[in-house]
Structure formats: structure tokens, C-alpha cells
Amino acid sequence: MKRVLYPGSFDPFTNGHLDLVRRACKLFDEVIVGVAVNSGKSPMFDMEERKSLIEQSCAGMPQVRVVTISGLMSKAIKQFDAQALLRGLRVFSDYEYELQMALANRSLEPDCETIFMNPTHQNSFISSSLVKEIAGLGGDISEYVPPAVASAVYAKAGK
Ligand code: COA
Numbered sequence: 001m002k003r004v005l006y007p008g009s010f011d012p013f014t015n016g017h018l019d020l021v022r023r024a025c026k027l028f029d030e031v032i033v034g035v036a037v038n039s040g041k042s043p044m045f046d047m048e049e050r051k052s053l054i055e056q057s058c059a060g061m062p063q064v065r066v067v068t069i070s071g072l073m074s075k076a077i078k079q080f081d082a083q084a085l086l087r088g089l090r091v092f093s094d095y096e097y098e099l100q101m102a103l104a105n106r107s108l109e110p111d112c113e114t115i116f117m118n119p120t121h122q123n124s125f126i127s128s129s130l131v132k133e134i135a136g137l138g139g140d141i142s143e144y145v146p147p148a149v150a151s152a153v154y155a156k157a158g159k
Helices: 017-025 045-059 074-078 094-108 126-137 148-156
Strands: 003-010 031-034 065-067 084-088 114-115
Touching: 003 017, 003 074, 003 148, 017 031, 017 084, 017 148, 031 074, 045 065, 045 074, 045 148, 074 084, 074 094, 094 114, 094 148
Parallel strands: 003 031, 003 084, 031 065, 084 114
Antiparallel strands: none
């Protein structure tokens, strides 16, 4: 079985992430979305909230499984028996950070491959921080995130 692990902080999951999951479903038998910790970020949603929002957003996609990951990604890829990590490359400036992370993961675990996919250009400017900022200032985020995520972000932002 071809299985890929798509990790991220997903705080929150956006239409850009969903776009990548849909594309990966065409290439892999199973796509595991891994809600992970980025120690540099202070999340709006806890891990279980993020997991639940992704599950709601991917309802009806039987190839998708959502998990939470608390340790190293290079260990999680083995734990979930995935052949590769999947990361999204939206714009050129993503590349340097992604390359560093892919090489670090491979240094920790020599078998750890990372593959990159691009979302459609309509989704290329979306980021989780942008969505939270727009919602916090009373803007409309319905074009950028799945409906369940929009309601949850508005509720957290008190809008
Ligand atoms: N569409 C829309 N937005 C996207 C996107 C896409 N296809 N791909 C990435 N983004 C955005 C995210 O929303 C996020 O936005 P934000 O910075 O405003 O929150 C940003 O791009 C970064 O993407 P994300 O996938 O959330 O990555 P991350 O950098 O937060 O996640 C981890 C990094 C969690 C995968 C990494 O820290 C990790 O592996 N942690 C586990 C511990 C570990 O092993 N650390 C060592 C790593 S070498």
C-alpha cells in the first residue's frame, strides 16, 4: 500500500491544505494528515480541535486518516509506515525552509523521503496566519477555509 504522511501545524486547516490532500489522494492509497507541533508557533486551536476540524473538512474522503503527532516527524514516518512525507510548496520563498526541514529529517532518519506538491495558484497565497488575521479583523474567510473551519475560527476570534 502506498501511504504518505502530510504533516503540518494546520492551525487552522485551509483550502490550500485541502487542495494538497485531494491531489495526494490521486497518487497514494492512503493520505495520513499529521497534526504536529511547531515549537515556534502559539496555536489558536489545540491538537484535538485541529484534528477534528480536518476530519470534518475531509469527510467523504475514505483514503484520508487524521492523526496527532507529538514527537519527531522522522520517527512518525516509520510509526505510520509511510513511504514519504508530503509538503506543500506554494511560492519560491517556501523552498529554503522546506529544503532545510527535508534534509534535517533525512539526516535523522536516512530512509525519510520528502516529496513536494504545489497547490493551485488560487490557493497559493493562503496561510493559516492570514486566515486568523482576516477573521480577527472582521473579514470574510469563507473562500479560504472549509465551512467547519470558518465557524470555528470566527468563534475563537469572537466574531
Ligand atoms: N495551503 C495553504 N497554506 C499552506 C499550505 C498550503 N498548501 N502549505 C503550507 N501552508 C502554510 C500553513 O498554513 C502555515 O501557515 P502559518 O505559518 O501562517 O501557520 C505555513 O504555510 C507553514 O506550513 P505548515 O504546514 O503548517 O508547516 P509548519 O511549518 O507549521 O509545520 C512541522 C512544520 C509541524 C511539520 C514541523 O515543525 C515538524 O515536523 N514538527 C515535528 C517536530 C520535528 O520533527 N521537528 C524537526 C523538523 S526537521
